[in-house]
Structures are given as C-alpha cells and as structure tokens.
Amino acid sequence: MAINPSDAAAVTAFNRFGLGARPGDLNDAARDPRGFLLEELWTANVALIRDHAPPSGAEALQAYYLEQQALRAERAKMAAAAMQTAMLAPAPPAGPGMTAAPAIRGPSASPPPGPSAASPAAAKAEPPKAPASKPAVEQAQFLAEAQARLQKQLEARAGFVERLVAFWSNHFAVSVAKSGELRAAAGPFEREAIRPHALGKFSALLGAAESHPAMILYLDNQNSIGPDAAPGKFAGRGLNENLAREIMELHTLGVGSGYTQADVAEFARGLTGWSVAGPDSESGAPGGFAFKPNWHEPGPRKILGKTYAEAGVEQGRAILDDLARHPATARHIATKLVRHFVADDPAPDLVAMLAKRFQDSDGDLAVVASALVSDDRAWVAPRVKVRTPLEFVVGAARATGFAPHDPGFYLQALNLLGMPLWQPSGPNGFPDMSDGWASPEGMKARLDIAWAMGQRMRGGAEPLAVLKSTLGETAASPETVQAVSRAESREQALALLFMAPEFQRR
Known part of the structure; x- marks a missing residue:
C-alpha cells in the first residue's frame, strides 16, 4: 500500500483539500494528485445527494407544522378534559363549623383559582410529548439528513467537493438550536441551497441561500415589515435588519469594506416581504419561500451609491446580484x-x-x-492547519473503512468536540482558525474521541496498514510509526494514529 516518496503530494491532496484517504486511494491519486482533485471537481452533479434523499425542506416544514397542530389539538383536548373533570368532581366534606359547599354540576360554574393540574395554565406548562419510540418529526428529519450527509462524505472519491460544500454551508450558517423549524429545515437548506450551487455562480448560490426558508427563519426576516407598509402602520411591527446586516458583513462584502449602517437599513427595507409560507398561508405552499407584497416597504432604495427602483421581490434580488459581483x-x-x-x-x-x-x-x-x-x-505551505472536528471524525472513518448504519456516534463525537452538526454559536459559523480547535480542552476531547473511535473501528483494520494507506511512507514520522507498531492493542494503536500530528494537521 505504500506510495513512492516522490508522490507525497497525494497525501496533501487528501488531507489539505479532501476528507482523508481510504485504503487504496493514495495509489490512485499518486500519478496526478491535482488532476485527481480536478476530476472530482468537474464531475457533473457531484455535490448532489440523489440516492435515498430525505424529504424536501417544504415537505419537512409541512410535516413539522402538522405535528405542531396535532400537539396543540391534543393539549386543548387534555385541558378541556381536565376542566370537565374538575367541574364534575364532588365537593370535599365540610369540617366542624363549616358549611358544605354545593358540588359544581354545570358548565357555567368557574373553576377554582390557582395553577392546579386542571387549569389551562398547568396543561400548557406540561405539554404532551411524542412517544419515546418515535422521535419528533423535526428530529427524525435531522437524523435522516445527517445520515445522508455522512454517507456522501464517506463515499466521496477525494472529498474535495464535500469540503467545499461544508465550507459554503458554514459560510451561510444557520443553527438548529434556534427552533424546531430550523431543526427540520437545516439539512434541506444544505441540500437545496448549497449543494446545487456550490460549483456554480456565486450569485446563484447567494440568491438560493438568502431566500431559503431556513435562512429567513434563522435571521428573523419573516418578522420584518416595512415601516410604511400597511401592516407595519397598524400592527406596530417594524423593520428587522438581521438578514441584511449578515449578508453584507458575513456573506458578501465583509467587515470594513465601505458599507454604512444606512446601507444596511436600506437593504433591510428592500428585503421586507421576504418570508416563509406558514401552515395557513395564502401566498404559497406551506414551508416554502413566500413574498408578501403588502409587507414590502414601497419605494426605491439607495445602497452603496446605486438606486434600485421599486420592483417588489425583484428589488431585493437586484441588490443581491450586485453584492455578489462587488x-x-x-x-x-x-x-x-x-x-x-x-x-x-x-x-x-x-x-x-x-x-x-x-x-x-x-x-x-x-x-x-x-x-x-x-x-x-x-x-x-507548511502543514500547520488543524483539522476541524468534522474533518477529523470523517477522516478516521474513511481511513478504516468504518461506515456506521446510523449517524449517532458521528453526531455525538461532533457535539463533544464543539462542532455540533448545523449548530454554530452564531451567524458567523464555526471558526476556521487552528486556535479555534487546538486548545488544551479541545485536544483532550480529541483524545477521548480517538480512543472511542479506535474501539469502534478496530474490526478488520490493521493499524500499520491504515497508517500506510492514509499517510504513505513520507508523511508519517518514525516516532509515529514506532508508537503505532508498539501499541498494546489494536484499539490503542488506532487511537495513537488518529492523534498523531501527521493525522491531526493538514
């Protein structure tokens, strides 16, 4: 399995640009490492998930809305039943010197005050939960998306395109921690907005990402109403600048590029009306993008010195197109x-x-x-970049040929390593600097995960063979080879390999 020392670029191809080599991959790439990456890059539809794809984002949100409606109906039913039970209950017996209160018999009587188990407040405080054997619909969707993504990463020839998908998904970050809707929509966001456009024009990627329900919900644009639009005047609701600000600061121009707060506010006005069709929407299929004309701030918008005529939903799109080309x-x-x-x-x-x-x-x-x-x-460039938790976990799985049937271990490992799937701490996504992952606490967590992976992935994986098939004869230091070969067990050998500097850095 060893490769010629002069072909060490194959290791760089997989570790720096891809997701790590699988057994036999280095030999395939050694002849032309750059061509190997470019061949994957220019393969038609290489970024798409087509086999056993989970439901679409609209379908996922529709299922979520239906489940929420069913839960609300069940809560109302339980509250009504509790109320009826309280109304029909016999009065407690009177004590000495007390007069027995008449039993409440009719529906016109008022329930006793206070947060009793029979009150609607108590019923609301303890909503019914889905049976333990059946996860909530948004969690089921999340797990299906996680498994589809993991399978795609493990099967990728080089992993360069999957790295680009992950890069763009983090660039246009959304978080499942915000709501059940986001937990249902984050996976479809990556499949529908990122993957089809990750190798196309940036303007198309930008437009798809910003108009996807997941992004609109994450940055609250569904609540943004033009101050001079009729609903804004009557409902007292106002402009929300989150989406406009993050587009300019994070997704396009970047900090310090010359735009002003006035530009952000004008852009936010141009994006008013960009929303998501809810369960009772009359402006589109539930779960999809919806434009609400009566919420849109009327009039032209002036941004970065250019004036954009009033054009409804197209006004926002015109601004996006210019930002994409700036x-x-x-x-x-x-x-x-x-x-x-x-x-x-x-x-x-x-x-x-x-x-x-x-x-x-x-x-x-x-x-x-x-x-x-x-x-x-x-x-x-020197190999000083530290693999992100995603690259680390997936790289280890690819190195050993470990293909889990469910994403549970993969998700748990990412959680423990501080990179929970589709759950960054903010719109700026996960850090892309090595010091974001190479802290003492972070490396301790990696050691724990490396040992756990060594135990799970030991079947059929001979550690020295894994080392040679992933690092070749050139990237592994004599110290690493010696440590792996002298390990007391196969599990320990794999853990030592996964924690080796040559495996951790790219």
Missing part, C-alpha cells in the same frame, strides 16, 4: 477560501489571484476552486 465580495471570499484550505494567515498574492479569478469568471466557484488547487502556493 470587488469587496471577491476579496472576502478569496480570503476565506485560502484561510480554510491553506493557512490561517492567507498569503496576499494567493488571495489576489483567487479574487481576480472570481471577478473574471463572474463568480464561477468551480473556476475559483480549480485555480486554488492548480496553484503551487497552495501545495507548498
């Missing part, structure tokens, strides 16, 4: 790509080259990714 966006995206794949401190000349490719190709993301892996500077 030079500051090109620099921001190029910087993030180099930081993710190459070095925490991106080389200015490599960033400038990628930014130019971005602009010259009208934001063609496959062209930009191709330029990155075709540039020598991306290959010769």
Whole structure:
C-alpha cells in the first residue's frame, strides 16, 4: 500500500483539500494528485445527494407544522378534559363549623383559582410529548439528513467537493438550536441551497441561500415589515435588519469594506416581504419561500451609491446580484477560501489571484476552486492547519473503512468536540482558525474521541496498514510509526494514529 516518496503530494491532496484517504486511494491519486482533485471537481452533479434523499425542506416544514397542530389539538383536548373533570368532581366534606359547599354540576360554574393540574395554565406548562419510540418529526428529519450527509462524505472519491460544500454551508450558517423549524429545515437548506450551487455562480448560490426558508427563519426576516407598509402602520411591527446586516458583513462584502449602517437599513427595507409560507398561508405552499407584497416597504432604495427602483421581490434580488459581483465580495471570499484550505494567515498574492479569478469568471466557484488547487502556493505551505472536528471524525472513518448504519456516534463525537452538526454559536459559523480547535480542552476531547473511535473501528483494520494507506511512507514520522507498531492493542494503536500530528494537521 505504500506510495513512492516522490508522490507525497497525494497525501496533501487528501488531507489539505479532501476528507482523508481510504485504503487504496493514495495509489490512485499518486500519478496526478491535482488532476485527481480536478476530476472530482468537474464531475457533473457531484455535490448532489440523489440516492435515498430525505424529504424536501417544504415537505419537512409541512410535516413539522402538522405535528405542531396535532400537539396543540391534543393539549386543548387534555385541558378541556381536565376542566370537565374538575367541574364534575364532588365537593370535599365540610369540617366542624363549616358549611358544605354545593358540588359544581354545570358548565357555567368557574373553576377554582390557582395553577392546579386542571387549569389551562398547568396543561400548557406540561405539554404532551411524542412517544419515546418515535422521535419528533423535526428530529427524525435531522437524523435522516445527517445520515445522508455522512454517507456522501464517506463515499466521496477525494472529498474535495464535500469540503467545499461544508465550507459554503458554514459560510451561510444557520443553527438548529434556534427552533424546531430550523431543526427540520437545516439539512434541506444544505441540500437545496448549497449543494446545487456550490460549483456554480456565486450569485446563484447567494440568491438560493438568502431566500431559503431556513435562512429567513434563522435571521428573523419573516418578522420584518416595512415601516410604511400597511401592516407595519397598524400592527406596530417594524423593520428587522438581521438578514441584511449578515449578508453584507458575513456573506458578501465583509467587515470594513465601505458599507454604512444606512446601507444596511436600506437593504433591510428592500428585503421586507421576504418570508416563509406558514401552515395557513395564502401566498404559497406551506414551508416554502413566500413574498408578501403588502409587507414590502414601497419605494426605491439607495445602497452603496446605486438606486434600485421599486420592483417588489425583484428589488431585493437586484441588490443581491450586485453584492455578489462587488470587488469587496471577491476579496472576502478569496480570503476565506485560502484561510480554510491553506493557512490561517492567507498569503496576499494567493488571495489576489483567487479574487481576480472570481471577478473574471463572474463568480464561477468551480473556476475559483480549480485555480486554488492548480496553484503551487497552495501545495507548498507548511502543514500547520488543524483539522476541524468534522474533518477529523470523517477522516478516521474513511481511513478504516468504518461506515456506521446510523449517524449517532458521528453526531455525538461532533457535539463533544464543539462542532455540533448545523449548530454554530452564531451567524458567523464555526471558526476556521487552528486556535479555534487546538486548545488544551479541545485536544483532550480529541483524545477521548480517538480512543472511542479506535474501539469502534478496530474490526478488520490493521493499524500499520491504515497508517500506510492514509499517510504513505513520507508523511508519517518514525516516532509515529514506532508508537503505532508498539501499541498494546489494536484499539490503542488506532487511537495513537488518529492523534498523531501527521493525522491531526493538514
């Protein structure tokens, strides 16, 4: 399984740009490591999940809405039954010197005050739960999406495209921690907004991400009403700038690129009316994108010196298209790509080259990714980047051929390592700097997970063979080879391999 020392670039191809080699992969890539990555990159529909795909986002949200309606109906039924029981209950016997109160017999009588078990408040405080054997619909959707994603990552030839999908999913971050709706919609968001456009034009990716129900719900745009729109005047509800601000600060231009708070507010007005069709919506199928014209702030919008005419939903789209093509966006995206794949401190000349490719190709993301892996500077940089928890766990599974039938261990490992699936702490996503993952606490957690993975993945995996098939003869130091070969058990050997600096860094 060993590869020729002169072909060490194959290890870089898998570790720096991909998700780690599987048995036999290094030999396949050694002849032309860059071509190996580019072949995957230019494979038609390579990012899509087609086999056994979970339900669509709209279907997932519809199922969530239906379950919530059923739970509300059950709560109401239980509250009514409790009320009826209280009304028909016999009065307690009178004590000495007390007069017995007449039993409550009719529906017109009032229930006793206080938060008793029979009161609607108490019923609301303890809502019925789904049976333990059947997870809530949003959790079932989340698990199905997690399994589909994991399977795609394990089966990917190089994992370069899957790394790009994960990069863009983190760039347009949403969090399942916010609500049940987001727990149902986060997986479909990645499948429907990110995967189809991860190798296309950035303008298309941007438009798909910002108009997806998951993003609108996460950044509260469904509550944003133009101050001069009729509902805003009568309901006292106002403008929500979250979506507009995060688009400009995180998704396109970047901090310090010259936009102002006035630009953010104007953009937010242009996005009013962008919403999600609820269960009783009359403006679209439940769970899908909906534009509410009467919520949209009327009039032209002036952003970064350009005026956008009133055009309803198209006003927001026109602004997005211009932001996607702005030079500051090109620099921001190029910087993030180099930081993710190459070095925490991106080389200015490599960033400038990628930014130019971005602009010259009208934001063609496959062209930009191709330029990155075709540039020598991306290959010769020292291996100092620390694998993220996702890359670490998936890389270990690929190295040993471990393919779990459910995503439970994978999800638990990511939780313990501080990178729970689709659950960043904020809209800026998970950190992409090594110090975000290489803290003493983080490395201790990795050691625990490495030992757990060594136990789970030991079947059929001969540690030295795994080492050679993933690190070859060149990347593994003599100390690492010696430690793995002298381990007291197969489980310990695999854990030592997973914690080796050569495995942890890319």
